[in-house]
Amino acid sequence: MEIQLKERMLPVPLQGGFRMKDFWVWCGSVAKGEDGRYHMFASRWPKAFPMHPGWLLVSEVVRAVSDTPEGPYRWAGTVLPARGPQYWDGRMTHNPHITRQGDKWVLYYTGSTHPFADLTLGEDLRPEDPRVIVARANKRVGIAVADHITGPWKRFPAPVLPVRPGHGDNMLTSNPAPCVEPDGSVLLLYKSRAYKQPPYSGLLHGAMKLHTARALRYDGPYTERSEEALFDRDVELEDPFLWRDGAMYRMIAKDMHGNVCGEKYGGVYAWSEDGDHWQLVRGEQAYSRRILWEDGRTELMGNMERPFLLFEEGKPICLFFAVSNGTDSFRDATDTWNMAVPLRYTADRQDLQ
Template identity: 60%
Template sequence: MTIQTKSLYDRLKPAPKNGGFRMEGYWVWCGSVIKGEDGRFHMFASRWPKHLPMHPGWLVHSEVVRAVSDTPEGPYAFEEIVLPARGAEYWDGRSTHNPHITKHGDTYVLYYMGSTNPLADVLPGEEFGLTDPRCIVARANKRIGIATSTSVFGPWERRDAPILPTRPGHFDSFLTSNPAPCIHEDGSVMLIYKARQYEGNVHGNMMIGAARADHYDGPYHVASEDPVFPPAKFHLEDPFIWHTGERYELIAKDMDGHICGELHAGIQAHSMDGLTWHVSNNPKAYSRKIRWDDGTETVMGSFERPFILFQDGKPTHLFAATADGAGGFTKATHTWNMVVPIATE
């Protein structure tokens, strides 16, 4: 891979209006795509039923699914549940979310966030929100794990423990989530992730950490005692990283819009070691304002969880979880995973 001289934002092409992946009766989020051994494109995504609120319903009833398309643009058709609920006794037994699919050698490696809780299911018609005990417990139990398979069709081997647990007394004492892995040719991994810490009995703000492993199976070790983006200056979520052959590149959601100039749009940064990051000269990576292939434009209510598909070492498509509405999860009536082609320089 080579370092691009044009910013990602400047290379985004019109998005296909009928592309991506959506499901009737479900909230859909977190699209991550890989070309399978069958030559088709497989999207690993999160879904949860619409009898729950979009947020925070995913914390208790999300499941990772797989959809397929003959082209990267889609539309993608649902094929199967990949990581279903498997019981409260498992660390990921009640919710699987944040899928990120990648491959090393002959093995597909699926990073994801899992959570569990010992409480009752949320039933249709039942009120559910951030102060519900089921939400509070599920949020505190968020951890990062992996599942592996030698086929994109599975079966998937899930681990009985997360790869990145929390650490008391550190910036990731409350939760770990939103895994953004970069697996190198030798099988070693640089993993950027989202964390929160305990502040009394509640959680603090989002922070971005880094961990390393000599092999994707672990063990993983946190690589910096401090967040790699100082929280006093950066308020980021949804990282995605890759290595160009010369350095790491990262895109992430700008929670306040102070860096890229637009609320909840994306920033781009780079690093030689994955620990010390520098914002790019052209920091804007993507916008919530989308140009469609029919010539129209829409400011999306959400545009999050960015994922870039690379083909032959080049970025070809940007995927993102998106929502309609005026902005914010509570105003959305539909969510889906959309795709934006990326022009070559």
């Protein structure tokens, strides 16, 4: 792959990225605003609740600001707070992905709701809780729009990607990954799950799959949606990041089992000529969960999710991840944050290759 992200990744700044005391932080997406500063859209939820499945019920999208791509980023306000269970995104917002489309800032995100009582601080929340089950099944992809990167943000009464009964995305849609085309149309990758067939033994949902959708403009309708999942049954990917490289589409994503790139939760490459049919690069890592800090230490992150590339002048200058400490995914995590990894060239650095 020409982009060679793994070889371009520089040591991680100790004070970079975005953290918040007393909050789980996730899902970093960054753009350079009209003010020349870097604005990160992220999700957060209180550490008074478990990291998982707390995010399904109380996550909210926030904005943080830095003078440099690497950070540190400082909290600047809540962007998409809870707004009542009667709204499709009234209880939770998550997975922000910021884009510039014409004269508008368009923020893609996942939202959900449920009709049950609010959580109480310190409550022992478990995956089998009815609020969790319903909130997961109600996940949908939507957008918010603003004239300025600082807002105010206009939300819509319905998601842009509802579920489709009788299709492979009949349970939920989430994890939006948009690519804005030169003509203003949008190719959107998203994650889906389907209800298992009767007798619904064990978990009610099947494996996560990736699908595509297209729209002539950001607010839809997203009518051209793939019938089949993008990859074979043995491939389970999450958190795609999508971009156009000339006539080619490229993707990086999280390898859930490690059977594509060789490392569980490591990064995979894929490419496509049309955005609908994708070729995986097997046996090659886009990135590893083992990172190098600027003080020379190496560390295996418990999670390394939601990859996001920041481009300037057509070149990727910084790679962002949602990361956790611990060694066993979210199960033993005590802290999460959005990590910023500078790449070997930026607008003010020479390409060192």
